[in-house]
Amino acid sequence: ALGFALHALDGTKVLAAASPRAALHRKDVAEAIARLGSRIAAIEAEIEASEERDEESLRALEEVRRKREQARARMEELQAAGAERLQPGEPDAAMMRCGARVQWAYNAQAVVDADSGVIVAAHADSDASDKLKLMPMLEAAKANAGRAADETVADGAYGGSGAQLAAAEEAGFAVTVPRPEDESDPFHTANFAFDRDRDQVTCPVGKRLARAGY
Secondary structure, three states: OOOOOOEEEEEEEEEOOOOHHHOEEHHHHHHHHHHHHHHHHHHHHHHHHOOOOOHHHHHHHHHHHHHHHHHHHHHHHHHHHOOOEEOOOOOOOEEEEEOOEEEEEEEEEEEEEOOOOOEEEEEEEOOOOOOOOHHHHHHHHHHHHOOOOOOEEEOHHHHOOHHHHHHHHHOOOOEEOOOOOOOOOOOOHHHOEEEOOOOEEEOOOOOEEEOOOO
């Protein structure tokens, strides 16, 4: 049975199943259309300059024209989706950071009841950020479980939007998230330099911090 004393919200990136090679990139498609257009013009010039009917050149022209039409169709897909990049096999996937790499993926969210281990809400979409996920997941968990938990905890990624925290408080949700880092703070994590070869970090005042533990 659900305990409702504590719910935990967290997210993870789930890789898309479609091959990255199948993805469309507007810049690459536009370049392909231009390149194929130039090739068509060159073959047409060769055919016009030839005194005899060149069947091989005619077949080559037809093939290049076919490829250009395919490229134009891909551009139409991108324009219809209003996207710079598109995975045709999984149009809801998006390029997002997954560990050390940027890959086609979904940002999956789950709210878990601490007492029972039951997932009371889950969602996946193409928005890589968690900043606007707090309220939708709180509302989904409440709708699915019948009531809100006494307290819901989440990591700092969900505290990046003050509007989300304010909306949660106004709606009566008890939420605990770490205070977001102040980027103007000289000791913000972005100001610590990592030396991969030595496996150590240098802090903003120049002190070297060796790894402790795993």
